[in-house]
Amino acid sequence: MQEFPGLRILQQPFGETLFSFLCSTAKQISQIKQCCLEVANRLGEDLGCGNYAWPGWDAIAEAGEDLLRECRLGYRSRYIWKVAKILSKDQEFELRLASEGYPQAKATLMQLPGVGAKVADCVLLFGCGRLEAFPVDTWITKVMARRYNLGGWDTAKVVQFGQVHFGSAAGLAQQFLFASERAH
């Protein structure tokens, strides 16, 4: 916390957050940014100064899977397009999710194609204000093995450890661990 005094959890828009992390699976961070920018450039509203908004599910559903592939999203394109179709026809999804407790909300998200435990936790943490979510990716796996001696632990067990050890602000702790591990 002393090393990263300005680190915060943002309250990012739900749809944009889900979309971004659907794009993120097994991809490098620099490439994730490129893909998201490309989709926004192609479909999003012109915000001026060369910036474009996230298009929203309706536009993505209408654009189709092929356009997503052209944005270099690869096999993720099918999942993202399916999710776009589901959520463009279900305007109440986010509201319903907000009424659910953390375990049920995570389960609900994981019913969407392409959404596993890690993406669900990222969406809950960054897009739903659920600070108890503890996303475990390759970086967290490494740092928890190195600093907490959890080498060889099953991913779900590492999630559980983080939530028990850090409690109601597990997601905030995760951000410091993540930032620290990537900086070194």
Added chain:
DNA sequence: GTCCAGGTTAAAA
């Protein structure tokens, strides 16, 4: 050429 990247899924063991 090989390996891996802010994983998930479906099939095989």
Added chain:
DNA sequence: TTTTAACATGGA
């Protein structure tokens, strides 16, 4: 129930 392989694409 646990383990493996496929999935697209690009950079190291």
